[in-house]
Amino acid sequence: MEQIINVISVYYIDVIxxxxxxxxxxxxxxTSNHELLKKMILSLVVEAEKQLGSKTGELKYALVVEKLYGVMPPILRLLYSKKKIDSMIEDxxxxxxxxxxxxxxxxxxxxENI
Known part of the structure; x- marks a missing residue:
């Protein structure tokens, strides 16, 4: 432990x-992946709507979250809180x-065209 403190005290500028x-x-x-994440979420919301239809909100939400965490890069999982992801899904x-x-x-x- 003492060696670590010595290294940090010598190289504190480098560490900072x-x-x-x-x-x-x-x-x-x-920030560069924010728009990509929003598009991924919208795509998953549309897919859930197509698969499950209306009146299945909680089930669709669970499907979107499950698939999102399956395709979302691990580093983005650390950078976005669950609350922020929920907000993006609601949007x-x-x-x-x-x-x-x-x-x-x-x-x-x-x-009209159908």
């Missing part, structure tokens, strides 16, 4: 620079509701 660099790198990685659900309320369906066709 390393932690700052790591923090900035993680922040940049998170995707709201977007999908607005999309469907405009008379569109999940197949991409207007109901």
């Amino acid at each position: 620079v390393l932690f700052v660099f790591a923090g900035i790198s993680l922040y940049l990685y998170k 995707a659900v709201d977007y999908l509701k607005r999309y469907l309320s405009d008379g569109k369906n999940l197949m991409g066709y207007d109901s």
Whole structure:
């Protein structure tokens, strides 16, 4: 333990620079992948809606979370809290509701053209 303290005291500037660099790198990685994560969540919400239909909200939520954690890179799991992911899922659900309320369906066709 004493050796570790000695190394840190000798190289404290290097240690600080390393932690700052790591923090900035993680922040940049998170922000650059934010849109990708939102698109992944929206895609999973649409897929759950297609598979399970309406009136199955809790089941669809569980399906989205399960599949998301299956495809989400491990580092992003550390960078995004469960609360933030829940918020992003709710945003995707709201977007999908607005999309469907405009008379569109999940197949991409207007109901008038069918």
